[in-house]
Amino acid sequence: MKIIEPKKRIRIKDIAERANVSIGTIDRVLHNRGEVNAETKERVMKILEELDYQPNILASTLASKKTVSFAILFPEPQSDESYWNKPMNGVKQAFNELQTYGIKISVFRFSQTDSRTFAEQSAKILEEQFDGVVMAPFFSRESCRLVTELNARNIPFVFIDSDIKDCEKISYIGQNSYQSGALSAKLFDYTLPGPASILILHFAKEMDNHNHLVQREKGFYEYFRQNDPKGENKLITLEIENPSDKSFFGKVKQTMDQDGNVRGIFVTNSQVYRIAEFLEQQNLQHIRLIGHDLIRENAAFLRSGVIDFLICQRPEEQGYKAVTTLFEHVVMKKTVMNENYTSIDIITKENIDYYK
Amino acid sequence: MKIIEPKKRIRIKDIAERANVSIGTIDRVLHNRGEVNAETKERVMKILEELDYQPNILASTLASKKTVSFAILFPEPQSDESYWNKPMNGVKQAFNELQTYGIKISVFRFSQTDSRTFAEQSAKILEEQFDGVVMAPFFSRESCRLVTELNARNIPFVFIDSDIKDCEKISYIGQNSYQSGALSAKLFDYTLPGPASILILHFAKEMDNHNHLVQREKGFYEYFRQNDPKGENKLITLEIENPSDKSFFGKVKQTMDQDGNVRGIFVTNSQVYRIAEFLEQQNLQHIRLIGHDLIRENAAFLRSGVIDFLICQRPEEQGYKAVTTLFEHVVMKKTVMNENYTSIDIITKENIDYYK
């Protein structure tokens, strides 16, 4: 039988006795408060190191009256059930667990179709003095600008959903989009009975501004290049700028008629339900349909069998992790992981009810 | 912009003022300590309710010197990399996060092949005074006996991995095995090119003592009954009592030769790597192979392509949740969910690196 026990905690008082100074002095050393004789400071620091002092967070936050405040910069969700509510729920859960430690969260929303709103909200964030920022770097250019300002002000930040390389982020929380595309490709490869054509649909304007859609497509193509070197399967990419306008149905229909052998459709984001509507309407249910994200509309089509697989990324967990990671960095002063790839999950009719 | 802020906390002091009694009295009401006049007690209780008093856990654990101690009853892992280390890692992680709150964990291990060791360890657990128990009810009979004793002593417990119905458990953390079987069936159904025979392998002695293996098989069969009513696919079940003895290879080979159309093999637990060895050796790599749990041996075969899919259940998360759930019940006095089904995950070569 093995027993796991917490090790004996070292208190400030112990350090004080050991260094033969008062508690107040230790406090000054720990928090760079007031002034301490250089020699004394060094002595205390050595003992702190030696005894591996870890502050008691309970007592610390109990005594301290200051609260940390974080800013969240997320896209505006289009409806109550759309994707961006899910990371937000994770944020709320993190808040619930951390609220005893004194935390305040301000949420800023921008429009997914208007990059100026992103800049506006960025400016608002910079006006206040936040202790940390969680942001979805949705628009590359505007995000970089915000990042520069945050760095100048020494405000730590974490990315969620998509990533920007080579900036001083604390952490990135999200999927490896390339690999997620490869996984989708594998599912087609395994489940299509023979060589066929597969349609890849992007629902987005300014594709090149959305790096993770590009990455997903890349991973998808790369899979087939490796596993179908002879190119027996045919891949056709279509971009649809305005998903809410149903006129794209015609475009899709035309492409399919022209090819004649389209057996699978891959949608690179959560808008897969729009094409599901189309397939249902046209009674084309033999077509294998794979998309992303478990939003309500998609869940319904998954249950009814129009959508076969959904690739998901635990958005709640992402929101939760983003906040807790930031908290650990700012309050606990722990070193956190710089990249935190979330799982790439496959959801079907059979396991949807248990997905969290 | 929305701001999420913690609501103002009510302190014992506030209650005391409101009820016009001393802090000591409130304390007595809250903890059934000492004696309180019935009338006073009622008045205080009403105000506690009214103001929705939530104790400050920080101050509470700081002042309280008592620590909770939990017992963990898990199977002995056969090796450093085998399944039961994973829930244990989750337990350790939970311990790390909770250790500031004063928690002690004693780990008891029993042999998976000897139910007497389970009884022995149960007895040891009952000797000490634990505040809660996390157990894997591996052997049904022996588990029931332990449960009865725990109930008699008023010690709360949670189940992990498998479940026993109708006992006063705090919570069950684990998979819905039936549904996980159905999911495996779907994967065969989708990825086998045409009607074929599928082998279902149980690696276990005393099958009937392992309820979740039975459930997985049931879900598997039921899927095909619903989705292949004509029975075009043939399902063959084999039980292998001793997986470490490779003589079972012969039995499998014989069955396959006899049928002639076996295109898929389903293993109902983590022992799938044993049959993977066989397939590799026989160069039968066209056969679709699906099993459970991401242990090291399986991971290797998944990467090399011998195993196609692994159905997983986030064992670390299960261990973590088991401890935190128990903690929330015992210390925070929260009401916790009675059943907590974990996700049923599909792992392939493509997403294995990101699985957590």
Next chain:
DNA sequence: AAAAATTCCGTGTACGAACACGACATTTCA
């Protein structure tokens, strides 16, 4: 050399809850 400014550091109180001690009131028993 005295006054002023600066550096350095110890003490005391607060955070909110737990818990021990003992005061006072009430009841029980002889």
Next chain:
DNA sequence: TGAAATGTCGTGTTCGTACACGGAATTTTT
């Protein structure tokens, strides 16, 4: 009716850290 037992409650200290205040020592200024 008085002593003993019991019931009811308020006070004070403690947990480990944060932080304000102010005293003493040292340096700088005039």
